[in-house]
Amino acid sequence: MNKLIGFTRKFSSSAALNSVKTVTVVGGGLMGSGIAQVAAQAGQNVTIVDIKPELLDHAQKSIQNNLQRVAKKVHKDDPIKMEQFVKESISRIKITTNVEEAANVDLIVEAIVEKLEPKQELFNKLDKISPEHTIFATNTSSISVNAIGSGIKRKDRFGGLHFFNPVPVMRLLEVIKTESMSEETYKIMMEWGKSVGKTCITCKDTPGFVVNRLLGPYSAEALRLYERGDASKEDIDIGMKLGAGYPMGPFELADYTGLDTNKYVLEVLHKLTNNPVFRPIPLLDKMVSEGKLGVKTGEGFYKYKKYKGEARLARTSTNAFQCCVVLCQSSQANIACEDPYCILVTKSDASAKDIDTAMKLGAGYPMGPLELADFTGLDTKQSVLATLYKETQNPVFGPIALLDKLVAEGKFGRKTGEGIYNYLEKI
Numbered sequence: 212m213n214k215l216i217g218f219t220r221k222f223s224s225s226a227a228l229n230s231v232k233t234v235t236v237v238g239g240g241l242m243g244s245g246i247a248q249v250a251a252q253a254g255q256n257v258t259i260v261d262i263k264p265e266l267l268d269h270a271q272k273s274i275q276n277n278l279q280r281v282a283k284k285v286h287k288d289d290p291i292k293m294e295q296f297v298k299e300s301i302s303r304i305k306i307t308t309n310v311e312e313a314a315n316v317d318l319i320v321e322a323i324v325e326k327l328e329p330k331q332e333l334f335n336k337l338d339k340i341s342p343e344h345t346i347f348a349t350n351t352s353s354i355s356v357n358a359i360g361s362g363i364k365r366k367d368r369f370g371g372l373h374f375f376n377p378v379p380v381m382r383l384l385e386v387i388k389t390e391s392m393s394e395e396t397y398k399i400m401m402e403w404g405k406s407v408g409k410t411c412i413t414c415k416d417t418p419g420f421v422v423n424r425l426l427g428p429y430s431a432e433a434l435r436l437y438e439r440g441d442a443s444k445e446d447i448d449i450g451m452k453l454g455a456g457y458p459m460g461p462f463e464l465a466d467y468t469g470l471d472t473n474k475y476v477l478e479v480l481h482k483l484t485n486n487p488v489f490r491p492i493p494l495l496d497k498m499v500s501e502g503k504l505g506v507k508t509g510e511g512f513y514k515y516k517k518y519k520g521e522a523r524l525a526r527t528s529t530n531a532f533q534c535c536v537v538l539c540q541s542s543q544a545n546i547a548c549e550d551p552y553c554i555l556v557t558k559s560d561a562s563a564k565d566i567d568t569a570m571k572l573g574a575g576y577p578m579g580p581l582e583l584a585d586f587t588g589l590d591t592k593q594s595v596l597a598t599l600y601k602e603t604q605n606p607v608f609g610p611i612a613l614l615d616k617l618v619a620e621g622k623f624g625r626k627t628g629e630g631i632y633n634y635l636e637k638i
């Protein structure tokens with residue numbers, strides 16, 4: 212081979228920086244079809260691969276419907292542009308059941324079933340048939356990215372691109388940076404994420420990444436609060452919406468995500484971290500065994516035939532209200548700052564700013580958990596946690612070295628000009 216051509220091919224990813232033009236999405240289900248849509252909308256040529264032809268047809272139809280909705284919003288006064296937008300975006304999408312036909316692209320995003328072996332098998336095969344410059348990414352929510360790519364040679368061109376459901380709507384993309392990933396691949400992934408309209412945050416290959424790691428203890432604490440009979444599910448939902456400004460209460464969110472998915476994520480996090488925060492919840496197990504999986508089965512914590520989209524306004528008991536807000540927020544701040552098993556910030560699995568951005572864009576929170584801690588006052592947070600820990604002995608509320616250190620240094624948050632963030636620099 213001509214030396215120059217060989218050089219260009221091998222390092223074509225440098226030239227491809229900010230210029231991923233061809234993408235393959237393997238798995239044309241809920242997530243894969245959304246990923247394909249946002250890439251096609253951004254002007255990239257996309258191939259969707261699925262083992263089931265009927266799912267490919269379904270993916271195409273749902274993308275077409277979604278694009279029509281987007282077109283109405285973007286070009287509302289111009290029917291010609293509307294039609295052109297849909298037609299052009301759709302024309303960029305191909306479908307196939309044969310992954311070999313789709314291996315020669317700049318980027319391959321895997322969104323198949325959430326099981327380790329099929330994901331490994333797929334990447335091992337792709338590694339053999341894709342050109343050298345092709346970057347691989349997995350959209351896994353809970354499996355170790357390193358484990359998924361353990362059999363491939365191109366570990367420097369492999370990582371996680373964790374989208375949120377529904378992909379065309381949710382603005383967040385978690386870019387999972389493994390130790391073997393090259394800086395160049397990382398930059399290409401970040402640029403590509405931006406090109407498909409997402410705000411990217413970076414996290415190491417750590418269980419649950421940022422959003423699921425923080426949502427796990429939050430929903431687990433809410434479920435336990437309800438299981439113990441401390442507050443009704445309606446009151447807890449109202450509490451978190453009105454007291455914390457969350458777009459949905461934890462029970463509404465659990466029903467929307469699927470109780471089976473919640474159970475699965477908790478199990479995986481428990482196995483990976485051995486953190487008792489993620490221990491099994493008998494109520495959740497019972498509901499899943501009864502087939503009450505949430506919106507998708509018509510019943511979860513709420514019934515959906517009569518469900519009008521908003522939890523009924525129940526009378527809110529002040530105690531339950533305050534208790535659940537404090538419990539849920541504390542558990543997240545605790546996990547985010549430090550817990551005995553995972554120190555997202557201090558171990559630098561993710562930056563404070565990325566953790567806050569992730570929770571705002573990935574979970575719709577009005578403030579990130581660390582911004583909120585600074586806003587509340589770290590000294591106040593420390594006292595509240597100490598009281599809750601004394602009363603419950605729940606490790607979620609256990610001492611946080613980072614918090615103790617900041618408070619000892621007089622860094623209480625906004626009120627002193629410095630806490631987790633430095634507010635003085637902004638003045």
Ligand SMILES: NC(=O)c1ccc[n+]([C@@H]2O[C@H](COP(=O)([O-])OP(=O)(O)OC[C@H]3O[C@@H](n4cnc5c(N)ncnc54)[C@H](O)[C@@H]3O)[C@@H](O)[C@H]2O)c1
Nearest residue numbers: 238239240241242243261262266322323324325351352376
């Ligand atoms: N559903 C969510 O909210 C969500 C959010 C973030 C990430 N994820 C992750 O995205 C991935 C896909 O999830 P989903 O909800 O889209 O699942 P899904 O069941 O809707 O779609 C998976 C698709 O993959 C296809 N498939 C299975 N094995 C295949 C193979 N070997 N080759 C090609 N196609 C194959 C299936 O036929 C199916 O169409 C999972 O890893 C999941 O954890 C899901």
